[in-house]
């Protein structure tokens with residue numbers, strides 16, 4: 001039996017906690033907000049898996065590889081598509097009630113999938129349904145749950161991760177020791193001015209892993225979702241809406257995506273996001289329009305009840321009129337580099353879910369593969385922890401007897417003076433402007449110089465701990481984007497010498513957008 005510290009309360013963390021408890025480990029789950037808060041809860045489209053007779057793991061494999069723009073790791077994708085169906089069956093056993101029609105499970109179509117294979121729940125509330133079922137499952141297990149507790153740093157001794165420093169709800173920074181630490185802290189959308197992510201998505205796990213010396217990879221690949229509602233908070237409008245027939249129109253009412261790609265609105269997400277971005281630039285910064293009127297009011301309310309409420313609350317009647325949309329940062333393809341069992345490069349450390357870079361997504365994630373990736377690789381990580389605990393049982397139980405103790409790192413105690421605090425709003429604007437959907441060396445160099453002028457704050461409270469993570473991650477992201485001088489997937493360089501001038505936007509007025 002090992003002592004397992006899971007950090008994160010989305011699908012990846014909950015999955016790891018449940019399966020690790022079932023495998024006989026002693027599990028503590030630390031989560032930054034309440035248990036269900038995080039990107040999982042807001043996932044709308046659903047979870048992709050080859051479960052239907054007209055589909056196959058081979059087709060899912062091919063679609064994932066193609067969307068990944070040549071950089072997805074075939075071995076990781078193979079694991080994902082082969083083990084995915086069993087993990088979806090596990091979810092059903094955990095109590096997720098995927099939507100059903102007369103002929104069984106309903107399935108949706110999303111961009112770059114050659115088959116309709118997306119299972120959904122509550123219409124557009126798949127993530128919430130998964131969180132609900134997994135939270136109930138974890139609460140039935142003997143998992144020690146520590147809510148409102150944020151990862152500050154990993155503890156490393158003799159090259160091995162032996163726990164974490166956690167900013168507890170009380171404001172004290174405390175040690176949590178473990179034989180295995182499973183990072184499941186999610187994404188980093190808050191690096192950017194516009195994001196579909198909730199406020200907790202500040203890249204805490206990637207930044208902490210990097211500071212501890214773990215390898216991180218592919219940070220230049222941020223996925224921008226093409227259709228966030230152009231309204232305060234940029235709420236996501238699921239790709240599933242386009243899968244059901246909605247189209248994108250420019251300010252003149254013209255359907256423009258077919259000029260960009262023969263797959264139109266269902267081209268891979270990076271292609272559609274760039275198409276939306278450019279058309280918006282070309283029309284002076286005015287948002288493009290998502291036209292879902294062909295679906296009709298009754299179907300929009302039935303199939304997308306949550307979205308229907310969000311869109312109407314923002315003042316739009318999408319059954320009658322097209323609604324303004326804009327790209328927004330949505331998902332981090334890069335993260336803590338892992339092997340096929342979620343192992344990071346430092347012994348004792350695992351990373352699962354969005355915080356990880358398993359290689360499954362390459363340069364552009366296929367829609368609705370993220371929930372699947374989290375379940376598949378969290379499951380494998382627990383199996384690897386179990387195998388290793390059986391192998392090392394003597395030494396691990398000796399380490400496990402050290403209990404958590406107060407750690408002298410609170411801001412009050414350290415008396416740290418914050419001479420050059422990071423301006424989070426400026427950082428987010430900088431990242432949006434220079435490290436957004438289109439990049440070039442001039443902009444990246446400007447971003448790098450500004451980021452270098454800030455000193456990372458001492459992590460004395462949640463805000464400063466998050467700001468330190470955002471600054472670390474912004475610097476790493478800019479460095480990665482500068483290093484990759486050619487365009488690939490979601491990383492698009494307008495100064496890539498292989499791009500024809502005719503492919504560049506006609507109006508590069510980034511300020512306007």
Ligand code: SIN
Pocket residue numbers: 043044045046237238239240331366367368369370
């Ligand atoms: C969406 O519903 O459009 C998002 C799904 C995803 O990010 O995979």
